Amino acid sequence: MNEENLTGHIPFTIDLTFEEARRRAEVVTALGPDWDPVAVLQSExxxxxxxxxxxxxxxxxxxxxxxxxxxxxxxxxxxxxAH
Structure with missing residues (x-):
């Protein structure tokens, strides 16, 4: 018996790796070329x-x-x- 017969549902999976990489690239692009993470951390x-x-x-x-x-x-x- 397969999983569909036991639960009545068809298993569905999706790999979001590509979308996460695209999202991260968009964030870095939005930050712009002047973003300096070291300076930001020092300011914090x-x-x-x-x-x-x-x-x-x-x-x-x-x-x-x-x-x-x-x-x-x-x-x-x-x-x-810690919490």
Whole structure:
């Protein structure tokens, strides 16, 4: 017996590899020739550092608590929240 006879449905699969490659190419094209991913990442690092600088004692305790809980990423490179 084939799968169609067991479920009453005809199996259907589609490979989206080509469409995903096309989509990614369109995104890169839309970003334009002036897009500099290294500069973008550096700007994000600077913004993150500025956001969490000059915290008062209570804010720093809250920040440390959130980092320890995995809600906020820590200060390590490639950081990302655990949850």
């Amino acid at each position: 690092e600077e913004a993150y550092t500025l956001l969490y600088s000059n915290l008062d004692a209570e804010q720093q305790r809250t920040y440390d608590l959130l980092v320890a809980a995995g809600v906020l990423p820590g200060g390590e490179p490639g950081r990302a929240a």
